[in-house]
Amino acid sequence: MSEPREDSPRRSRTPGSAAGPDNRPGGVPRPGAGPKPEEIRFFGTTWVDHDGGYGLRRVAVAAGSLLAAVAGCLVLRFAYQGLETARVGGFVDLLVIVTFSVCSAVAFRKTWEGFSRRPADPAREESLRSLRMIGFIGVLLAYFLRSLAEAPGEKLRRGEYETALARYEKRHGARTGNPAARRKPRRR
Template structure:
Protein backbone atom coordinates (compact mmCIF):
# COMPACT_ATOMS: atom_id res chain seq x y z
CA UNK A 1 0.00 0.00 0.00
CA UNK A 2 1.40 3.40 -0.97
CA UNK A 3 0.47 7.02 -0.37
CA UNK A 4 -0.18 9.61 -3.13
CA UNK A 5 3.56 10.05 -3.81
CA UNK A 6 4.22 6.34 -4.20
CA UNK A 7 5.93 6.08 -0.79
CA UNK A 8 5.30 2.81 1.06
CA UNK A 9 2.81 3.34 3.90
CA UNK A 10 4.87 1.16 6.25
CA UNK A 11 7.89 3.47 5.98
CA UNK A 12 8.76 4.93 9.38
CA UNK A 13 10.56 8.21 9.86
CA UNK A 14 10.93 11.02 7.34
CA UNK A 15 9.27 10.76 3.95
CA UNK A 16 11.14 11.62 0.77
CA UNK A 17 10.11 14.83 -0.96
CA UNK A 18 8.52 14.40 -4.37
CA UNK A 19 10.30 15.79 -7.42
CA UNK A 20 8.29 17.15 -10.34
CA UNK A 21 7.67 14.46 -12.99
CA UNK A 22 9.35 11.82 -10.78
CA UNK A 23 7.38 11.71 -7.54
CA UNK A 24 9.42 9.62 -5.11
CA UNK A 25 10.72 7.17 -7.72
CA UNK A 26 14.14 8.84 -7.36
CA UNK A 27 14.68 7.18 -3.97
CA UNK A 28 15.12 3.61 -5.28
CA UNK A 29 15.13 4.40 -9.03
CA UNK A 30 11.99 2.29 -9.47
CA UNK A 31 8.49 2.87 -10.82
CA UNK A 32 9.60 3.85 -14.30
CA UNK A 33 12.40 6.15 -13.19
CA UNK A 34 14.50 5.46 -16.30
CA UNK A 35 11.59 6.03 -18.66
CA UNK A 36 10.70 9.23 -16.84
CA UNK A 37 14.27 10.51 -17.18
CA UNK A 38 14.22 9.79 -20.90
CA UNK A 39 10.84 11.51 -21.27
CA UNK A 40 11.94 14.55 -19.24
CA UNK A 41 15.17 14.84 -21.25
CA UNK A 42 13.32 14.61 -24.55
CA UNK A 43 10.62 17.01 -23.40
CA UNK A 44 13.04 19.62 -22.14
CA UNK A 45 15.12 19.36 -25.32
CA UNK A 46 11.95 19.85 -27.36
CA UNK A 47 11.08 22.87 -25.20
CA UNK A 48 14.55 24.32 -25.84
CA UNK A 49 14.08 23.86 -29.60
CA UNK A 50 10.63 25.48 -29.56
CA UNK A 51 11.98 28.33 -27.42
CA UNK A 52 14.76 28.98 -29.91
CA UNK A 53 12.15 29.11 -32.66
CA UNK A 54 10.08 31.63 -30.66
CA UNK A 55 13.16 33.80 -30.10
CA UNK A 56 13.92 33.65 -33.82
CA UNK A 57 10.39 34.88 -34.60
CA UNK A 58 10.89 37.70 -32.10
CA UNK A 59 14.16 38.67 -33.78
CA UNK A 60 12.49 38.59 -37.20
CA UNK A 61 9.74 40.80 -35.79
CA UNK A 62 12.36 43.33 -34.79
CA UNK A 63 13.86 43.18 -38.27
CA UNK A 64 10.44 43.72 -39.87
CA UNK A 65 9.73 46.63 -37.52
CA UNK A 66 13.05 48.19 -38.58
CA UNK A 67 13.82 49.36 -35.04
CA UNK A 68 17.48 49.82 -35.84
CA UNK A 69 20.67 47.94 -35.24
CA UNK A 70 21.26 49.41 -31.77
CA UNK A 71 17.91 48.24 -30.39
CA UNK A 72 18.28 44.84 -32.02
CA UNK A 73 21.75 44.46 -30.51
CA UNK A 74 20.54 45.56 -27.06
CA UNK A 75 17.71 43.04 -27.12
CA UNK A 76 19.99 40.24 -28.30
CA UNK A 77 22.50 41.05 -25.54
CA UNK A 78 19.68 41.24 -22.97
CA UNK A 79 18.40 37.79 -23.93
CA UNK A 80 21.94 36.36 -23.91
CA UNK A 81 22.75 37.78 -20.46
CA UNK A 82 19.39 36.78 -18.97
CA UNK A 83 19.73 33.29 -20.45
CA UNK A 84 23.20 32.87 -18.95
CA UNK A 85 22.06 34.13 -15.54
CA UNK A 86 18.96 31.92 -15.62
CA UNK A 87 21.10 28.90 -16.52
CA UNK A 88 23.46 29.55 -13.61
CA UNK A 89 20.62 30.14 -11.16
CA UNK A 90 18.71 27.04 -12.24
CA UNK A 91 21.84 24.86 -12.23
CA UNK A 92 22.71 26.08 -8.72
CA UNK A 93 19.18 25.39 -7.49
CA UNK A 94 19.75 21.69 -8.21
CA UNK A 95 22.50 21.52 -5.57
CA UNK A 96 21.26 23.94 -2.88
CA UNK A 97 17.95 25.45 -1.87
CA UNK A 98 17.56 28.94 -3.33
CA UNK A 99 16.68 31.84 -1.04
CA UNK A 100 12.92 32.56 -1.48
CA UNK A 101 13.43 36.33 -1.39
CA UNK A 102 16.17 36.20 -4.02
CA UNK A 103 14.03 33.84 -6.09
CA UNK A 104 11.16 36.32 -6.01
CA UNK A 105 13.40 39.22 -6.99
CA UNK A 106 14.84 37.26 -9.93
CA UNK A 107 11.47 36.12 -11.28
CA UNK A 108 11.48 38.61 -14.18
CA UNK A 109 15.06 37.84 -15.16
CA UNK A 110 14.33 34.10 -15.06
CA UNK A 111 11.27 34.62 -17.24
CA UNK A 112 13.29 36.49 -19.85
CA UNK A 113 16.09 33.92 -19.68
CA UNK A 114 13.72 30.96 -19.89
CA UNK A 115 15.96 29.33 -22.49
CA UNK A 116 18.78 29.04 -19.95
CA UNK A 117 16.49 27.43 -17.37
CA UNK A 118 15.26 24.90 -19.92
CA UNK A 119 18.82 24.13 -21.03
CA UNK A 120 19.92 23.58 -17.42
CA UNK A 121 16.94 21.29 -16.84
CA UNK A 122 17.81 19.30 -19.97
CA UNK A 123 21.49 18.91 -19.09
CA UNK A 124 20.74 17.87 -15.48
CA UNK A 125 18.13 15.35 -16.60
CA UNK A 126 20.82 13.54 -18.62
CA UNK A 127 22.54 12.43 -15.40
CA UNK A 128 19.79 12.41 -12.74
CA UNK A 129 16.34 13.66 -11.94
CA UNK A 130 16.76 17.45 -11.67
CA UNK A 131 17.24 18.17 -7.97
CA UNK A 132 17.77 14.51 -7.03
CA UNK A 133 21.19 15.08 -5.46
CA UNK A 134 19.86 17.83 -3.18
CA UNK A 135 16.77 15.82 -2.21
CA UNK A 136 18.84 12.68 -1.60
CA UNK A 137 21.27 14.53 0.71
CA UNK A 138 18.40 16.05 2.70
CA UNK A 139 16.51 12.75 2.87
CA UNK A 140 19.57 10.75 3.98
CA UNK A 141 20.38 13.35 6.66
CA UNK A 142 16.78 13.21 7.91
CA UNK A 143 16.84 9.38 7.90
CA UNK A 144 20.14 9.35 9.84
CA UNK A 145 18.73 11.79 12.40
CA UNK A 146 15.54 9.71 12.75
CA UNK A 147 17.55 6.50 13.15
CA UNK A 148 19.70 8.16 15.79
CA UNK A 149 16.63 9.35 17.70
CA UNK A 150 15.01 5.92 17.45
CA UNK A 151 18.12 4.10 18.67
CA UNK A 152 18.26 6.19 21.84
CA UNK A 153 14.75 5.13 22.83
CA UNK A 154 14.81 1.57 24.11
CA UNK A 155 11.74 0.42 25.95
CA UNK A 156 9.32 2.20 28.19
CA UNK A 157 11.10 4.80 30.37
CA UNK A 158 8.56 4.40 33.20
CA UNK A 159 9.63 0.77 33.68
CA UNK A 160 13.26 1.71 34.02
CA UNK A 161 14.85 0.50 37.28
CA UNK A 162 15.95 3.26 39.57
CA UNK A 163 19.09 2.65 41.53
Protein backbone atom coordinates in the same frame (compact mmCIF):
# COMPACT_ATOMS: atom_id res chain seq x y z
CA MET B 1 -22.01 6.58 16.43
CA SER B 2 -18.72 5.51 14.90
CA GLU B 3 -15.71 4.45 16.85
CA PRO B 4 -12.59 6.64 16.48
CA ARG B 5 -9.99 5.19 14.16
CA GLU B 6 -6.56 4.26 15.46
CA ASP B 7 -4.84 7.02 13.52
CA SER B 8 -7.48 9.60 14.42
CA PRO B 9 -6.09 12.55 16.42
CA ARG B 10 -9.16 12.54 18.69
CA ARG B 11 -8.93 8.94 19.87
CA SER B 12 -9.05 8.35 23.57
CA ARG B 13 -6.25 6.81 25.57
CA THR B 14 -6.46 5.09 28.84
CA PRO B 15 -5.15 7.19 31.70
CA GLY B 16 -1.60 6.40 32.64
CA SER B 17 -0.60 4.91 29.32
CA ALA B 18 2.75 6.17 28.14
CA ALA B 19 2.54 7.58 24.65
CA GLY B 20 5.44 8.18 22.35
CA PRO B 21 6.09 11.23 20.19
CA ASP B 22 3.50 10.07 17.66
CA ASN B 23 0.81 9.25 20.30
CA ARG B 24 1.28 5.48 20.12
CA PRO B 25 1.37 3.62 23.42
CA GLY B 26 4.80 2.66 24.67
CA GLY B 27 6.64 5.07 22.40
CA VAL B 28 6.76 2.53 19.57
CA PRO B 29 7.00 4.38 16.26
CA ARG B 30 4.31 3.66 13.69
CA PRO B 31 5.44 1.64 10.66
CA GLY B 32 6.35 4.06 7.89
CA ALA B 33 6.92 6.84 10.41
CA GLY B 34 9.92 9.04 10.05
CA PRO B 35 11.10 11.49 7.45
CA LYS B 36 9.39 11.41 4.08
CA PRO B 37 11.34 12.10 0.88
CA GLU B 38 10.65 15.41 -0.83
CA GLU B 39 9.00 15.14 -4.21
CA ILE B 40 10.80 16.33 -7.33
CA ARG B 41 8.85 17.86 -10.21
CA PHE B 42 8.05 15.22 -12.87
CA PHE B 43 9.56 12.46 -10.69
CA GLY B 44 7.58 12.44 -7.45
CA THR B 45 9.45 10.18 -5.03
CA THR B 46 10.62 7.66 -7.65
CA TRP B 47 14.14 9.08 -7.28
CA VAL B 48 14.56 7.40 -3.87
CA ASP B 49 14.74 3.82 -5.17
CA HIS B 50 14.90 4.59 -8.91
CA ASP B 51 11.63 2.71 -9.42
CA GLY B 52 8.26 3.52 -10.93
CA GLY B 53 9.56 4.41 -14.38
CA TYR B 54 12.43 6.59 -13.13
CA GLY B 55 14.58 5.92 -16.21
CA LEU B 56 11.74 6.67 -18.60
CA ARG B 57 10.93 9.84 -16.71
CA ARG B 58 14.53 11.01 -17.02
CA VAL B 59 14.48 10.36 -20.75
CA ALA B 60 11.14 12.16 -21.09
CA VAL B 61 12.35 15.18 -19.07
CA ALA B 62 15.56 15.38 -21.10
CA ALA B 63 13.76 15.11 -24.43
CA GLY B 64 10.94 17.42 -23.39
CA SER B 65 13.22 20.14 -22.09
CA LEU B 66 15.40 19.98 -25.20
CA LEU B 67 12.37 20.14 -27.51
CA ALA B 68 10.93 23.04 -25.50
CA ALA B 69 14.27 24.88 -25.73
CA VAL B 70 14.38 24.37 -29.50
CA ALA B 71 10.77 25.55 -29.81
CA GLY B 72 11.61 28.59 -27.67
CA CYS B 73 14.55 29.43 -29.93
CA LEU B 74 12.26 29.23 -32.97
CA VAL B 75 9.75 31.56 -31.33
CA LEU B 76 12.53 34.03 -30.49
CA ARG B 77 13.76 33.78 -34.08
CA PHE B 78 10.28 34.67 -35.36
CA ALA B 79 10.14 37.59 -32.92
CA TYR B 80 13.53 38.80 -34.14
CA GLN B 81 12.34 38.55 -37.76
CA GLY B 82 9.36 40.67 -36.74
CA LEU B 83 11.76 43.32 -35.43
CA GLU B 84 13.71 43.21 -38.69
CA THR B 85 10.50 43.58 -40.67
CA ALA B 86 9.48 46.56 -38.53
CA ARG B 87 12.92 48.11 -39.14
CA VAL B 88 13.26 49.36 -35.57
CA GLY B 89 16.98 49.85 -35.91
CA GLY B 90 20.25 48.19 -35.09
CA PHE B 91 20.31 49.34 -31.47
CA VAL B 92 16.99 47.66 -30.61
CA ASP B 93 18.05 44.48 -32.42
CA LEU B 94 21.27 44.39 -30.44
CA LEU B 95 19.44 45.16 -27.21
CA VAL B 96 17.02 42.25 -27.71
CA ILE B 97 19.84 39.81 -28.47
CA VAL B 98 21.93 40.91 -25.46
CA THR B 99 18.91 40.87 -23.14
CA PHE B 100 17.87 37.32 -24.00
CA SER B 101 21.48 36.09 -23.98
CA VAL B 102 22.30 37.55 -20.56
CA CYS B 103 18.99 36.48 -19.03
CA SER B 104 19.42 32.96 -20.38
CA ALA B 105 22.96 32.73 -19.00
CA VAL B 106 21.94 33.98 -15.55
CA ALA B 107 18.84 31.75 -15.52
CA PHE B 108 20.98 28.72 -16.46
CA ARG B 109 23.48 29.45 -13.68
CA LYS B 110 20.82 30.02 -11.01
CA THR B 111 18.86 26.93 -12.03
CA TRP B 112 22.02 24.81 -12.07
CA GLU B 113 22.99 26.06 -8.60
CA GLY B 114 19.47 25.30 -7.38
CA PHE B 115 20.01 21.63 -8.21
CA SER B 116 22.94 21.35 -5.79
CA ARG B 117 22.11 23.66 -2.87
CA ARG B 118 19.20 25.49 -1.29
CA PRO B 119 19.06 29.25 -1.84
CA ALA B 120 20.47 31.28 1.05
CA ASP B 121 17.90 34.03 0.53
CA PRO B 122 14.52 32.81 -0.78
CA ALA B 123 13.30 36.41 -1.23
CA ARG B 124 16.17 37.10 -3.61
CA GLU B 125 15.37 33.96 -5.58
CA GLU B 126 11.75 35.08 -5.80
CA SER B 127 12.85 38.44 -7.19
CA LEU B 128 14.74 36.62 -9.98
CA ARG B 129 11.56 34.94 -11.21
CA SER B 130 11.01 37.44 -14.04
CA LEU B 131 14.64 37.10 -15.14
CA ARG B 132 14.17 33.32 -15.32
CA MET B 133 11.03 33.79 -17.38
CA ILE B 134 12.89 35.93 -19.90
CA GLY B 135 15.83 33.52 -19.90
CA PHE B 136 13.62 30.43 -20.14
CA ILE B 137 15.97 28.83 -22.67
CA GLY B 138 18.73 28.73 -20.05
CA VAL B 139 16.37 27.08 -17.55
CA LEU B 140 15.34 24.46 -20.11
CA LEU B 141 18.95 23.73 -21.05
CA ALA B 142 19.87 23.33 -17.38
CA TYR B 143 17.04 20.81 -16.97
CA PHE B 144 18.19 18.98 -20.09
CA LEU B 145 21.82 18.70 -19.03
CA ARG B 146 21.04 17.71 -15.42
CA SER B 147 18.50 15.08 -16.44
CA LEU B 148 21.20 13.34 -18.48
CA ALA B 149 22.92 12.41 -15.19
CA GLU B 150 20.10 12.34 -12.61
CA ALA B 151 16.72 13.76 -11.77
CA PRO B 152 17.20 17.53 -11.44
CA GLY B 153 17.80 18.18 -7.74
CA GLU B 154 18.16 14.50 -6.81
CA LYS B 155 21.63 14.80 -5.29
CA LEU B 156 20.56 17.64 -2.99
CA ARG B 157 17.37 15.93 -1.85
CA ARG B 158 19.08 12.54 -1.42
CA GLY B 159 21.68 14.09 0.88
CA GLU B 160 18.99 15.85 2.93
CA TYR B 161 16.84 12.71 3.08
CA GLU B 162 19.69 10.43 4.15
CA THR B 163 20.72 12.93 6.85
CA ALA B 164 17.13 13.11 8.12
CA LEU B 165 16.89 9.29 8.12
CA ALA B 166 20.13 8.96 10.08
CA ARG B 167 18.91 11.53 12.64
CA TYR B 168 15.56 9.79 12.95
CA GLU B 169 17.14 6.35 13.43
CA LYS B 170 19.57 7.72 16.00
CA ARG B 171 16.80 9.49 17.89
CA HIS B 172 14.38 6.57 17.87
CA GLY B 173 16.98 3.83 18.26
CA ALA B 174 17.94 5.14 21.69
CA ARG B 175 14.31 5.43 22.87
CA THR B 176 12.92 1.95 22.38
CA GLY B 177 10.55 0.72 25.01
CA ASN B 178 8.98 2.43 27.99
CA PRO B 179 11.61 4.16 30.16
CA ALA B 180 9.24 4.22 33.16
CA ALA B 181 9.13 0.42 33.17
CA ARG B 182 12.90 0.02 33.50
CA ARG B 183 14.23 -1.14 36.82
CA LYS B 184 16.21 1.37 38.77
CA PRO B 185 19.29 0.12 40.63
CA ARG B 186 18.82 -0.12 44.40
CA ARG B 187 20.86 2.11 46.63
CA ARG B 188 22.55 0.45 49.54
